Amino acid sequence: MDKKTNVPKATLQRFPIYLKALRKLEKLGVQRIMSRELSEFVNIEPTTIRRDFSFLGSLGKQGYGYDVTSLIEIFDGELGGNFHEKLIIVGAGNLGKALMNYNRWNHVVGEIVCAFDIAPEKAGEVYQIPVYPLDQIHEKMPEGCRIAILTISSDIQETVDLLIELGIRGIVDFTHEHIQVPKEVSVKQVDVVSMIQELVFETNAIK
């Protein structure tokens, strides 16, 4: 597990892209693929692909290519497919509920154990996931839970501080505000506005 620290950040961010592409290829019946083909599929240079793969070992065969299914297995294992991460959703509004319904992705990296909302009347169950009032989070926080999905729209920083205090080390952040975290906590921003801003910029630049 330690050696993985050597994997470049940039490579790490491409792993999920490969995994998704490979899943699609497998569904299409493709059993074997070469870096050149995969390149056209994901818009990443073949050399980059081979290099990225090589960090996980010699996954391919010279003169042949890569076996799709075994690649998927390897990436699955590598990316936490065998982990059983406990996840919580904080904020059971529209978006939070939509995510709870996205159970498609449960059991891939782990599962959503429960959700919290500041409004006590939201407590109950949504798509079979229990929702608790936020002020019960001390008791209800799942043991060993390190990752939270944040979909609240008020008292954001306070809630973040609370989560970190309770052991959260990774946050998927759907809020629209800036949040401040200590260096040992990772945040993945999901900000549609920012993405559109980048898109506007890029599509302008192309013209």
Add this chain to the structure above:
Amino acid sequence: MDKKTNVPKATLQRFPIYLKALRKLEKLGVQRIMSRELSEFVNIEPTTIRRDFSFLGSLGKQGYGYDVTSLIEIFDGELGGNFHEKLIIVGAGNLGKALMNYNRWNHVVGEIVCAFDIAPEKAGEVYQIPVYPLDQIHEKMPEGCRIAILTISSDIQETVDLLIELGIRGIVDFTHEHIQVPKEVSVKQVDVVSMIQELVFETNAIK
């Protein structure tokens, strides 16, 4: 507009972070800030910040720092705050609706003109945004619309192809599958699973 092409990709991706942080600072009553302070706020090195800012001109004053409000204005303009981008949502399910309700971000880069869904019975209006059946997209596609938010869960690639054919050049992709696009089209992935996978990896590496 052309010179902006020189702005490094990496810098571009930080602009939205700065903008959000500055908005928060302004709300907190901060009028003036130095790169060192801002650094602690956003976890980016002061030098990197100064360098990033310098691509937009000499925004600060030596021995003083930066004026928060004028920074915000500059970033706003830079990031499309003055653009009037027309956006569409494709897929009016749970997630699509949640995003329509997120009107907070309307008028920041533009506005959501309408939405489409493959199920004709979903047609109507959601949070004052008209929803049309997908097969009417040829007629109802807004003039000059280049950016689409994709929240569908079936016929994904086909829909993507259709959108591109109709002039879409940027996609915010909430689907869970890999999609294939030509090089002139940009895709911003919003994949919670991938994010959690990265988080799992990072939080493991830290330990």
Add this chain to the structure above:
DNA sequence: TTGTGTATGTTATAATTTTAACAAGTAGGT
């Protein structure tokens, strides 16, 4: 079984991005 074509994995090179160092210029006090 042998030979050839082909695709990997790696080594070397180029490009990008980050960080450090510093010169120049302003604020704010005296």
Add this chain to the structure above:
DNA sequence: ACCTACTTGTTAAAATTATAACATACACAA
């Protein structure tokens, strides 16, 4: 009006990341 302390913007160096080039080894055909 000057001086000092401080922070920017920039130049130069380091680190990271991407690309190109190639040697090695395997598949596949004869």
